[in-house]
Amino acid sequence: MAKIFFKPDNLHLECEDGTRLIDFCDESPDVSLCFGCTEGSCGVCELTVLKGNENLSKVTEEEKEYLLKEDLENGMRLGCQLTIRKGEIELTWKKNRAK
Numbered sequence: 001m002a003k004i005f006f007k008p009d010n011l012h013l014e015c016e017d018g019t020r021l022i023d024f025c026d027e028s029p030d031v032s033l034c035f036g037c038t039e040g041s042c043g044v045c046e047l048t049v050l051k052g053n054e055n056l057s058k059v060t061e062e063e064k065e066y067l068l069k070e071d072l073e074n075g076m077r078l079g080c081q082l083t084i085r086k087g088e089i090e091l092t093w094k095k096n097r098a099k
């Protein structure tokens with residue numbers, strides 16, 4: 001089981017190793033992270049990994065294309081591209097009013 005802290009929602013949740021973040025968020029109505037295109041091209045799901053980037057799936061081509069290199073280096077990722085591998089992870093993102 002991986003442990004994820006969703007900072008903007010102040011939520012600590014446990015997640016089965018190998019789960020896609022988008023699926024986990026779908027099943028966790030209290031998580032306010034939003035998704036749009038779901039395929040790495042709109043940026044709606046942009047987030048920053050505060051801890052545990054090594055516990056997430058590798059950066060995809062879509063992320064490399066959408067995000068700036070320096071943003072990637074600072075832990076920015078696209079939520080729709082992420083799979084939770086294991087361990088402890090902390091995520092944050094800019095909350096919007098939509099949800």
Ligand code: FES
Nearest residue numbers: 036037038043080
């Ligand atoms: S939902 Fe569009 S980039 Fe992730």
